[in-house]
Amino acid sequence: MELKPTESELEILQVIWKKGECTVREVHEELIKSKESGYTTTLKLMQIMHEKGLVERNTNAKTHLYKAVITQREAQKGALDKIISTVFKGSTSDLVIQALGQHRASKDEIDAIKDYLKQFEGRE
Structure with a gap:
C-alpha cells in the first residue's frame, strides 16, 4: 500500500521529521508560526494520519508522542511521481526545465545536476 499524505499532512510530517518524535502541542506550536490553525485541527489531522499509517503513536507517556512512519524521501518520491x-x-x-526556469540554481547545484546526469548517460 502506497501512503499518500495530503498537503496539510505533509506540513505536519515536516515538523515531525525535523524533531524526530513530538507531541501534538509541539507540532501545533510549530505550525502556527507560519499559518493560522486551531489545536483541535492539528490533533484531528494527526489522529487521521495515525489511522492511515503515516505516523506511529507512543501512548506509554502521559502525553502521546508521534513519530513518522513514512520517510521524507518516500514522501518526496510519491509527490514528485504524482506531479510528473x-x-x-x-x-x-x-x-526539470520548469524547475530550473523558476528557481535560480547555484553553481554547486548545477554542478551536482550535471554529475547526476552523467550517471544516466553511462547506463545506456
Whole structure:
C-alpha cells in the first residue's frame, strides 16, 4: 500500500521529521508560526494520519508522542511521481526545465545536476 499524505499532512510530517518524535502541542506550536490553525485541527489531522499509517503513536507517556512512519524521501518520491504524471503529463524533462526556469540554481547545484546526469548517460 502506497501512503499518500495530503498537503496539510505533509506540513505536519515536516515538523515531525525535523524533531524526530513530538507531541501534538509541539507540532501545533510549530505550525502556527507560519499559518493560522486551531489545536483541535492539528490533533484531528494527526489522529487521521495515525489511522492511515503515516505516523506511529507512543501512548506509554502521559502525553502521546508521534513519530513518522513514512520517510521524507518516500514522501518526496510519491509527490514528485504524482506531479510528473498529472501536471507534466509524464515528462520528466518538462519538470526539470520548469524547475530550473523558476528557481535560480547555484553553481554547486548545477554542478551536482550535471554529475547526476552523467550517471544516466553511462547506463545506456
